[in-house]
């Protein structure tokens with residue numbers, strides 16, 4: 001396996017696996033609270049951070065993290081306070097974030113739109129050692145939150161009003177979900193790109209939903225799917241010389257379709273097992289009419 | 298007797314609509330109080346105001362003698378919201394949903410053995426222990442309702458607040474739940490619940506508060522005629538065609 005001997009491929013695979021873990025881990029809560037597209041919005045906003053990174057010659061990953069987290073907090077506050085005009089405000093935030101990113105990049109001395117493209121669609125083979133350090137730290141945070149607080153986040157995402165009446169710090173937990181989603185976006189940015197980040201948050205979850213029956217299984221299965229497609233997508237992109245982000249997302253969709261097709265026979269098998277003893281409960285109806293009347297006879 | 302819920306002159310608006318217009322509601326320790334009224338009379342709003350989910354525009358509210366804005370002791374309350382049929386698609390088992398109720402006690406900590414036991418016990422109380430590992434999407438409406446009741450019971454609350462806990466629950470299960478509730482009440486639990494029919498719960502109810510258009514129009518013994526309506530086999534199709542559109546109950550007050 002020659003690809004494991006290249007330092008850049010080692011970094012690429014580490015980044016891919018971390019993205020495969022973190023994106024579905026936070027994505028499942030977003031799907032549960034019907035905010036599937038939140039990752040997409042944060043991705044747009046994060047572009048401003050990338051542009052600022054170019055402009056100020058700072059590490060774009062950290063800059064993107066700072067801006068994405070700020071954007072996610074604003075989104076959460078809009079959700080909380082501005083229910084009525086909320087979607088307009090969000091649209092402003094998303095497209096403003098994207099536009100500012102493009103503008104800052106073009107103003108930067110060594111910035112070009114080609115640089116920007118690697119962040120938009122991911123360019124896993126250009127992940128630098130500094131990037132890897134940042135990605136590892138950020139991924140650690142995401143895992144800590146999504147696994148450590150899984151019971152609380154499940155409760156808040158499943159029934160927010162009820163969670164409030166149990167006395168959980170719901171606003172704080174909501175904010176934490178938003179911030180964690182923002183952090184995940186920047187973890188995934190180098191691997192699948194800002195425009196495809198949301199796909200890796202949502203598709204593995206959608207796929208696991210097809211066969212999982214409990215939240216715990218759905219969570220574990222989404223992460224497994226995430227890791228498998230991110231890893232195999234990266235390997236494929238190396239051999240086939242195709243972009244990693246697009247490969248990973250298409251593989252994830254492939255898994256989704258496969259599990260969807262498997263779901264029906266699986267449910268049937270479960271039903272058959274549940275009815276295991278084969279006892280039936282047909283009520284013996286006394287013949288009310290002469291049998292001649294029965295057309296089927 | 299000490300007062301568990303004390304709501305005085307509560308007003309609340311939803312959208313721009315006044316939904317509560319000066320509601321007084323007092324529940325004392327150990328009481329079982331039924332909140333009655335036609336659809337849209339403000340029952341759910343009153344209940345949600347009690348648990349702090351609808352802000353009051355005026356009036357006062359105290360829980361266990363503490364003003365709502367300083368009340369932190371949520372583990373003393375078990376809440377059953379009015380059931381909504383919204384599902385997110387992410388699967389969750391009956392046990393996972395009921396365990397979420399227990400967070401009132403564990404908060405940000407890890408569940409201990411006693412917490413797991415409380416969850417299993419709550420499942421047994423509503424007769425759903427054998428379905429604990431099933432996904433909630435696979436349940437009928439009445440079974441789902443029983444899961445929500447178990448979620449509130451898992452808290453082991455002093456005060457149960459339930460919004461139409463019997464909606465969609467068949468009579469046999471209503472009897473079971475009434476038995477469960479009787480046991481809770483005999484252990485000292487206070488209950489405030491919204492009902493449309495007193496049904497098997499009738500002998501448990503100490504007092505009924507009836508709302509109409511956001512105002513209390515009756516506060517006292519449960520209306521006797523309701524018992525008639527709630528009797529098994531009672532025919533709900535009233536022969537007076539002219540009143541067909543009217544909720545049955547409004548004529549009583």
Ligand SMILES: Nc1ncnc2c1ncn2[C@@H]1O[C@H](COP(=O)(O)OP(=O)(O)OP(=O)(O)O)[C@@H](O)[C@H]1O
Nearest residue numbers: 311312314316334335336337338339340341342343
């Ligand atoms: N979110 C909302 N925005 C605006 N008006 C609302 C909202 N929720 C409820 N209302 C209105 O408030 C009034 C009281 O509603 P509420 O849900 O408290 O009634 P209810 O007595 O619980 O009725 P039901 O028996 O149908 O449950 C209704 O007229 C309803 O239209």
Ligand SMILES: [Mg+2]
Nearest residue numbers: 340341379460
């Ligand atoms: Mg209601």
